Amino acid sequence: MVYDGSGNPPVQTDVAINKNKIVKVGDLSSAKAKRVIDASGLAVAPGFIDLHAHLDPLLNLPSAESAIRQGVTTSLGGPDGSSPWPIGSYLDKADSIGMTMNVAFLVGHNTIRRNIMKLENRAPTDEELTAMKAQVEQGMKDGAYGISTGLKYLPGAFSKVDEVIALSKVASQYNGIYTSHLREEGIGLLEAVYEAIEIGREANIPIVLTHHKAIGTKMWGGSVKTLAMVDSARKLGIDVMMDQYPYNASYTGIGVLIPSWSMAGGTPEFKKRLDNPVLRDSIKRGIVHNILYDRGGADLNRVQFALVEWKKDLEGRTLHDWLVERNMETSVENGAELVIEAQLNGGASCVYFAMDDADVERIMKHPQTMIASDGRLVEPGDGHPHPRWYGTFPRVLGVYSREKKVIPLEVAIQKMTMMPADRLGLKERGRLKENTFADIVVFNPETVADKSTFQNPHQYPVGIDFVMVNGVLAVDAGEFVDARSGVVLRKGKQ
Numbered sequence: 001m002v003y004d005g006s007g008n009p010p011v012q013t014d015v016a017i018n019k020n021k022i023v024k025v026g027d028l029s030s031a032k033a034k035r036v037i038d039a040s041g042l043a044v045a046p047g048f049i050d051l052h053a054h055l056d057p058l059l060n061l062p063s064a065e066s067a068i069r070q071g072v073t074t075s076l077g078g079p080d081g082s083s084p085w086p087i088g089s090y091l092d093k094a095d096s097i098g099m100t101m102n103v104a105f106l107v108g109h110n111t112i113r114r115n116i117m118k119l120e121n122r123a124p125t126d127e128e129l130t131a132m133k134a135q136v137e138q139g140m141k142d143g144a145y146g147i148s149t150g151l152k153y154l155p156g157a158f159s160k161v162d163e164v165i166a167l168s169k170v171a172s173q174y175n176g177i178y179t180s181h182l183r184e185e186g187i188g189l190l191e192a193v194y195e196a197i198e199i200g201r202e203a204n205i206p207i208v209l210t211h212h213k214a215i216g217t218k219m220w221g222g223s224v225k226t227l228a229m230v231d232s233a234r235k236l237g238i239d240v241m242m243d244q245y246p247y248n249a250s251y252t253g254i255g256v257l258i259p260s261w262s263m264a265g266g267t268p269e270f271k272k273r274l275d276n277p278v279l280r281d282s283i284k285r286g287i288v289h290n291i292l293y294d295r296g297g298a299d300l301n302r303v304q305f306a307l308v309e310w311k312k313d314l315e316g317r318t319l320h321d322w323l324v325e326r327n328m329e330t331s332v333e334n335g336a337e338l339v340i341e342a343q344l345n346g347g348a349s350c351v352y353f354a355m356d357d358a359d360v361e362r363i364m365k366h367p368q369t370m371i372a373s374d375g376r377l378v379e380p381g382d383g384h385p386h387p388r389w390y391g392t393f394p395r396v397l398g399v400y401s402r403e404k405k406v407i408p409l410e411v412a413i414q415k416m417t418m419m420p421a422d423r424l425g426l427k428e429r430g431r432l433k434e435n436t437f438a439d440i441v442v443f444n445p446e447t448v449a450d451k452s453t454f455q456n457p458h459q460y461p462v463g464i465d466f467v468m469v470n471g472v473l474a475v476d477a478g479e480f481v482d483a484r485s486g487v488v489l490r491k492g493k494q
Ligand SMILES: [Zn+2]
Pocket: 080, 181, 211, 374
């Protein structure tokens, strides 16, 4: 059954590939081929395009097995305001190593702000803004597909909307997109969505609200309002879309629980502020607030350590567990103390169980929502990652489409293929038709499933039998092949 990526129901037919292109879709019963794959009973779809990928380990993991085995054939790196720099030489290096999936990148606002202003909590001078604009321009000329922000993270949190608009205008001149990890995803979510829409309108740039969600019990149900905001913005002609991963827990550094003002200037300044009893009290109150009303989910059991370089035995355990180990009372205040301690030890990555399934499903159903993993390339055994790193795409197909019937299969595929391809301006990918690149995934719609869990994350999905990148198989009859047939995509250059 061939799904073309458009959201139309599938058609039972044949697909012919020659070199890196799809050359025929139709009846090929009398044709001959060097190799024939019998896809009876299987779904044949365009390869999935991941609009939010943490590709940082790419040069060490060019095989990208954790993505490929989900059916992903193209990934967009540089999300959340954080990108390689300079982008041009990074892309050249990726080219010389050889990639198994296609990769593309965004320019990261936080990366550029840090280049020019370090971790300073203030607006840029005219000179600094000019220098940042020049770097955005350089990144776009080097082939970036747009600009990403991470306004919750440092140093993006120190920027005001005017700065982001000015930089996004530069990306817009090169037909880039604006994708944003919003300033807030808990209390403050609505204002943050408004800000992103305002940036898109003022800079005249297509918007993606990335990993869209409502964090913290107080905001549960908030997606009713955010989706209405998206709808009314679109009615006004503002081009706003979203992407989403299919889980009710998020994953990020433990510093997300700490007020950003307290970390301005970096760790030495953070330490100095902690030495001041009044400031320390304010910092702690901020963390308590975030545990109660934001990513902490109002329960120390909802913050689970994932990657802890300085205390490996914490990985997979929670803030609550750590207090018990220390024989400390399991109060939110004590939890806040350990958050400070963890940050001073060098930080940690954590999983935060602070979302409601009703919001996850509501967002998924929205016609402007795409699927993206927010996953980091990973190898089995490396830390205790969020299962989305291994399971995002098969989970949508298996759990949300087949089991929960939240969206039909052809719509799920559209959200993974043609929609993100169009967002990036990739007219020859993300669709299964003649004369497009042969990025193809073949899976069993009855059995496709994610296997990675929060308890046992290092597990590849099942039911994805073939993955082809530019006409070469990277998964062949369920076996991974490090094919290196991917290309480094540079906007405007191919
Ligand atoms: Zn993010």
